[in-house]
Amino acid sequence: MKYDRETPNQEAIVEFRNVRKRFGGIEVLKDINLSVSRGEVVVIIGPSGAGKSTLCRTINRLEIIDEGSIFVDGKPQPVEGKELYRFRAGVGMVFQSFNLFSHKSILDNVTLAPRKILGQNKAEAQANAYRLLDMVGIRSKADFMPAQLSGGQRQRAAIARALAMDPKVILFDEPTSALDPESTREVLTTMQQLAEQGTTMIVVTHEMSFARSCADRVVFMADGAIVETADPETFFNAPQSERARSFVASVR
Incomplete structure (x- = not known):
């Protein structure tokens, strides 16, 4: 199906239209059409190499598409410059490897972007950071460095950092793949709470x-x-x- 690429669906927070992405001669995204509504939790699953993470990373232009269009909150992706920075501020991202600044405390990790990009003052940013760290269950770790935390605690800090920007949508790219079972449960519990609160999530x-x-x-x-x-x-x-039936049988 082909769409008018200039007229986004105003009901959708994220919308893919006929998106294609290649790495060299390999097409890793093939004519992707997908809409995600406000407050919706969309979980992307499939075998390794299916293109799941690439799809996720195209939303905030960490991967640049070759064809098609992606809209976020009814607006096309900016190409570069200040517009792209502002665009990314509205799209939270939680990576599998946490991506925290190792030389900064957890509190500083959570307050950095709101102060630099949103222009919050120190007191405002810290008050919000403490609220979010409390929400994800690690307020007591605010002054710790990332290396002093478990993997699950670091990932919850990364979730708090994403939430601090009050994003329109949060992208989770295999957020538990580097974690042990106990840490995985901690992070999934936090994500379930976000889902129950109506957070728009692509996971x-x-x-x-x-x-x-x-x-x-x-x-x-x-x-x-x-x-x-x-x-x-x-x-x-x-x-x-048949492909989905085979996959479901394998994960059972």
């Missing part, structure tokens, strides 16, 4: 329990394409394609 994950319990919609990808999309109950109990 790339291998955690099928999270997909089943928290997703409004499951997007199954394979070989760079969206194979099927459904609510969790429908997808896990009655997948439509």
